[in-house]
Amino acid sequence: MLKIDKATMRFGGVVAVNQLNANIKEGETVGLIGPNGAGKTTVFNMVTGVYKPTEGKIIYNPDGKKDIDLTLLRPDQIAKVGICRTFQNIRLFKELSVMDNVFIGNHLRLKSDVFSSALRLPAYIKQEKEFMEKSKYLLEKVGLYEERDEKSFSLPYGKQRRLEIARALATDPKLLLLDEPAAGMNPQETQELMAFIADIKKEFKLTIFLIEHHMEVVMGICEKIYVLDHGVLIAEGNPSEIQNNPKVIEAYLGVE
Amino acid sequence: MKNNNLLKNIIIIILALALLFILNITLDSYKVRIVNLCSIYIILGLSMNLINGFTGLFSLGHAGFMALGAYTVALLTMSPQAKEVNFYMEPILPFLKDLNMPFVLALIMGGLMAALFGFLIGAPVLKLTDDYLAIATLGFSEIIRIIIINLQPITNGALGLKGIPPKNNAFFAAMLGQTPKINLLWAGVIAIITIVFMNLLMKGSYGKALKAIREDEIAARSMGINLFRHKVMSFTISSFMAGVGGGLLAISLGTIDPTLFKFSLTWNILLIVVIGGMGSIKGTIISAIIVTIGMEALRFLDESINLGFMQTPALPGLRMVVFSIILMMAVIFKKDNIFKSTLKKARGRYAKD
Ligand SMILES: Nc1ncnc2c1ncn2[C@@H]1O[C@H](COP(=O)(O)OP(=O)(O)O)[C@@H](O)[C@H]1O
Ligand SMILES: [Mg+2]
Numbered sequence: 091m092l093k094i095d096k097a098t099m100r101f102g103g104v105v106a107v108n109q110l111n112a113n114i115k116e117g118e119t120v121g122l123i124g125p126n127g128a129g130k131t132t133v134f135n136m137v138t139g140v141y142k143p144t145e146g147k148i149i150y151n152p153d154g155k156k157d158i159d160l161t162l163l164r165p166d167q168i169a170k171v172g173i174c175r176t177f178q179n180i181r182l183f184k185e186l187s188v189m190d191n192v193f194i195g196n197h198l199r200l201k202s203d204v205f206s207s208a209l210r211l212p213a214y215i216k217q218e219k220e221f222m223e224k225s226k227y228l229l230e231k232v233g234l235y236e237e238r239d240e241k242s243f244s245l246p247y248g249k250q251r252r253l254e255i256a257r258a259l260a261t262d263p264k265l266l267l268l269d270e271p272a273a274g275m276n277p278q279e280t281q282e283l284m285a286f287i288a289d290i291k292k293e294f295k296l297t298i299f300l301i302e303h304h305m306e307v308v309m310g311i312c313e314k315i316y317v318l319d320h321g322v323l324i325a326e327g328n329p330s331e332i333q334n335n336p337k338v339i340e341a342y343l344g345v346e
Numbered sequence: 347m348k349n350n351n352l353l354k355n356i357i358i359i360i361l362a363l364a365l366l367f368i369l370n371i372t373l374d375s376y377k378v379r380i381v382n383l384c385s386i387y388i389i390l391g392l393s394m395n396l397i398n399g400f401t402g403l404f405s406l407g408h409a410g411f412m413a414l415g416a417y418t419v420a421l422l423t424m425s426p427q428a429k430e431v432n433f434y435m436e437p438i439l440p441f442l443k444d445l446n447m448p449f450v451l452a453l454i455m456g457g458l459m460a461a462l463f464g465f466l467i468g469a470p471v472l473k474l475t476d477d478y479l480a481i482a483t484l485g486f487s488e489i490i491r492i493i494i495i496n497l498q499p500i501t502n503g504a505l506g507l508k509g510i511p512p513k514n515n516a517f518f519a520a521m522l523g524q525t526p527k528i529n530l531l532w533a534g535v536i537a538i539i540t541i542v543f544m545n546l547l548m549k550g551s552y553g554k555a556l557k558a559i560r561e562d563e564i565a566a567r568s569m570g571i572n573l574f575r576h577k578v579m580s581f582t583i584s585s586f587m588a589g590v591g592g593g594l595l596a597i598s599l600g601t602i603d604p605t606l607f608k609f610s611l612t613w614n615i616l617l618i619v620v621i622g623g624m625g626s627i628k629g630t631i632i633s634a635i636i637v638t639i640g641m642e643a644l645r646f647l648d649e650s651i652n653l654g655f656m657q658t659p660a661l662p663g664l665r666m667v668v669f670s671i672i673l674m675m676a677v678i679f680k681k682d683n684i685f686k687s688t689l690k691k692a693r694g695r696y697a698k699d
Contacts, residue, residue, distance in 0.1 A: 099512070138568055169570030183561035194558045198570025200551050204579055209542055209548040218551060249475070261570055 091116045091297055092137070092265060097146035099321075101134050106132040108321040109146070112140075114265070115312075116152075119291065119298040121312035123332075125341065128322040130301045131178055134267050137299075138175050152264045171200055172264035176254040178272060178301070184243040190335055191242050191253055195260025196221035221260075228256040231290070239328055245249040247274050252286075259294060268300045272307050278303055309333065317341070321323075359538055366534040370515055370618055375527040379598065381643050385533035386594045387634040389540045392627065393587035398616075400548060401580040402560025403476050407467070407483030408615050410490040411585045412592030413607035415456035417494065417501055419593030420510045420602055421445065422452035428509040435505065437500045449513060450596070453536075456593035457586040463490075464585025465578065472577045487612065494604045505604025510596050533594045540587060542625050547583075556580055557625070564638035568574040610666055614641065617673045637669075644668060 094112040101235040107129040114120045122130050135141040137148055137160060138269055148160040152172050160168055174195075175330065183191050200207075200221075202214040229235040237245060242253060251271055258266060259330055269289070272280045291298055302308045308315060309329040317325040317332060319341040325332055369381055389409065397405045426430075426443050447455065463486075471482045481492045494501045501507075514526035555576055558566040567573050596602045614637065622633030647668060650660040 139569070141565065164572075165564075165567040166570050166572045169568060174570075175568055177565065180472045181562050181565035183510070183565065185561055186557055190554050190557070194554050194566075195569050196573070197551050197555045197558075203585070204547070204552045207552050208547045210546060211549070221551065276407065 092299070093147075093149040094133070094137070094145040094150075095149060097133075097136055097143045097148060098234065099129070099136055099141055100144045101309070105321050106192045107136065107143075107318075110318075110321075110323055112316050112323070114297060114299055116264075116297050117295075118137060118314060119172065119287075119300065119312050121308040121315040122301045122318065123265035123303075123308055123315060124300065124318035127259040127320075128318040130318055133268055133318070134175060134301065136161075136271055136300075137168075138173060139163055139168045148189060150265075162337055164197070169261055169263075172262070173267065174258040174261045174263035174265075176251070176258055179270040179271065180247075180250050180254055182242040182250055182253060185241060186243050186333070187239050188234055188245065188253060189238040191226040192256050192260050193221055196224060198261055228259050232286075233260075243316060246286075248279050251275070251283075255286075255290070259290065263294075263296065265297045265299065268298065268302075270301050270303060272302060272304045274326075280307060287311060355458075355542075359542075362532070363534065364378065365427065366530045368523035370527065370530045371518065371522060373527075375525070378527045378530060380639060382528045382530055382533050382598050383434070384635045384638045385530070385537040386591055386598065387615070387618060387638045388537045389533075389587055389594070390591040390615045391630040392540050392544050393584045393591060394546065394615045394620070395625065395627070395630050396547075396556075396587070397581055397584040398619055399626070399630075400553065400560065401556045401577060403577060403581070404480045405483045405582070405584070406480050406609075406612050406616070407464075407487045407585075408588050409607040409609060409611040410415055410483070410487030411460040411464060411629045412595065412611065413487075413490050413494060413559050413604075414460045415453075415589030415592030416497040416596035416602050417507070418456040418589070419449075419452045420507045422447045422455055423449055423511055423597070424509060425511070432502050432507055432509065433499075436642060437502070438502070439499045442500060443485060449532075453590055453593045458591040460488045461582050461586035464588075465582045468578050468585070469583035470583065473566025476577065479647075484609070484612075487607070487609065491604050491607055494607075501604075501659075506601060506606075507596075508601045510600050510602070513597055513699060528598055533598065536590065536594065540590075541627065541631065548627065552576070552579075557681065560625070583603075597628055613666070613670070613673075617669055617676075620673060620674050641665070641669070664670045 092114040094110055097107060097110045097182065099107040122133060123131055128217060132141065136143045139160060143161055149156045150160050150171065150173065158171060160307050163171070183194065200217060201218065202211065206214045226235065229238055232255060234249060234253055234256065237249070242250065245253060255268070255271065268287070272283050287298065288311060290296060298313065300308070312329060314328060315326065315332045316323060324337050324341055325335045329333070370378060373381065385644060390412070394405070394408055397403050402530050407593040421442060422445060425446070429438050429443050467486050469477050495504050497503070513529045513532045515529040519526040555566070555571050558569070558571060559576060563573060587616060618634045618637045619630060621637065622629035622631070647664040648660065648662045653659045
């Protein structure tokens with residue numbers, strides 16, 4: 091489904107990601123781990139078009155038909171072909187309500203133009219209603235429906251993270267990228283989050299690519315794990331392979 | 347509950363129309379002029395708020411777009427005779443002389459003219475980065491003014507245009523035995539349409555997308571919002587509204603010339619938007635009324651003041667100084683999250699994780 095092919099990202103002299111190869115199959119949950127500054131978020135930024143890789147290709151093929159080279163697309167186009175993400179440093183639309191945050195996730199599917207929307211023509215109203223229902227459903231799903239009218243910045247941290255996931259789900263993604271979804275959560279919340287991720291994966295038929303610091307999350311839900319260190323891929327494999335890989339223990343656990 | 351809201355809004359609109367009608371009859375022509383200006387500034391304030399407040403861009407080109415609207419409307423509504431009288435230095439282009447349209451059509455043309463230029467200037471600037479939008483629009487607005495000064499066969503240059511046919515309430519004035527005044531309903535109805543349009547736009551999916559862009563561009567585009575398309579759209583609609591506002595101003599003044607469209611005009615509108623609150627429709631309406639009336643009330647500052655024991659010299663521009671100070675105070679002391687977040691965003695645009 092997603093094939094990262096020798097992707098390199100340089101910032102001036104810094105090589106944030108170096109010749110990365112990675113492969114994600116449909117329906118998998120794949121983890122990306124590594125110490126701070128290893129280049130994990132940069133990988134997400136390349137996949138979602140925030141950065142254009144200095145070298146290499148990122149091939150996306152959601153339906154087994156045509157290959158799409160993501161490095162040629164803008165972030166909004168990438169969202170439209172079914173890849174959506176959350177951010178490590180939560181990026182909600184702060185001044186907007188919880189409901190509006192999720193509603194905006196639907197906007198990419200809107201067919202009406204701005205005038206049909208302002209005149210509230212039937213075709214627009216129909217879609218708006220559909221968006222509202224979907225947003226409502228997603229908010230209930232993440233347990234934030236009661237807070238729907240509050241401004242999103244006023245939510246506690248854990249809820250903000252869940253809201254970001256709901257907003258991403260509203261875009262109808264096939265591939266969901268989660269950048270440290272459990273950051274700042276206590277063990278109880280982390281447990282709930284893991285169950286939640288498994289749940290949405292099943293319900294929305296998602297493929298999940300996930301960066302995480304909490305080892306138990308990665309080991310618990312990922313079928314496959316990539317380990318980055320200083321931008322270089324040092325290991326890949328299933329959880330038990332990774333856990334017993336001496337290079338990983340040295341680079342990753344040594345730093346922890 | 348939804349129907350209740352609709353009913354409430356319809357009642358408010360009817361009351362507003364009735365109020366305008368009563369004011370039209372009871373106020374003298376000077377006061378009617380100020381009330382009319384309030385409607386026009388409401389339109390202009392909302393227009394600027396759409397781009398600066400709701401979309402989080404920073405544009406300073408309003409005087410230019412208004413000038414385009416004003417000249418278009420003037421040239422499309424003035425009679426061939428009036429044009430001949432105006433263009434005594436250099437004759438008007440022949441095809442323009444006989445060009446004439448009903449007022450409403452002319453107003454739409456004025457808006458379209460401004461929208462066209464808005465698109466032409468907005469698209470290339472917003473394609474690069476919107477950091478330069480303020481400078482580009484400011485420059486554009488000055489260039490438009492200079493072109494107007496130099497394009498004598500079309501604009502009559504620095505002499506300006508006089509005798510733009512007014513929209514008076516001649517019919518009712520005759521019935522009541524008054525002299526005709528400006529008909530408040532024209533600008534009033536257009537202001538109401540603008541308010542309704544803005545409310546519907548901002549309530550809908552596009553409005554929310556614009557606010558999302560204001561709040562966080564990186565998140566917005568990661569959610570599939572095409573930043574360029576939405577910004578250009580917002581900018582073009584805003585330009586259209588500014589053109590209509592300029593056209594209405596031309597009609598209500600009866601005379602326009604290039605000095606009217608200096609930067610201070612944009613400044614006045616910015617003042618309305620900042621005092622009213624970036625991204626607030628209600629705030630803009632209230633502040634447009636306060637600022638317009640305030641501008642008139644403070645007019646004495648520009649003239650020489652007799653303090654009893656001495657006569658101060660006339661200080662043209664003192665009014666603007668006072669208003670600028672008010673603007674600065676508003677920016678500093680208002681808890682205006684959006685204005686701050688717009689500034690913050692301008693600074694933090696490159697933090698991308
Ligand atoms: N926009 C940027 N400009 C310069 N350096 C950057 C930029 N983004 C990331 N980096 C650098 O790339 C490296 C990897 O960062 P990042 O991908 O955020 O790491 P991680 O998410 O694994 O903690 C870091 O050294 C960081 O400073
Ligand atoms: Mg990171």
